[in-house]
Amino acid sequence: xxxxxxxxxxxxQCLEQALNAKIYVDDSAQLCGAIGAALIGLxxx
Numbered sequence: 001x002x003x004x005x006x007x008x009x010x011x012x013q014c015l016e017q018a019l020n021a022k023i024y025v026d027d028s029a030q031l032c033g034a035i036g037a038a039l040i041g042l043x044x045x
Contacts, residue, residue, distance in 0.1 A: 001025050002032035 006029035016023050
């Protein structure tokens with residue numbers, strides 16, 4: 001799970017229950033979108 005909301009344990013727990021699956025949340029979850037955008041930007045140069 002990525003994004004700032006991934007740091008919200010309640011949201012993660014509710015999604016895990018709804019999906020009946022364990023969700024992995026990286027310590028840098030809130031940065032994943034920005035890192036991905038930067039990598040795509042580098043490819044465009």
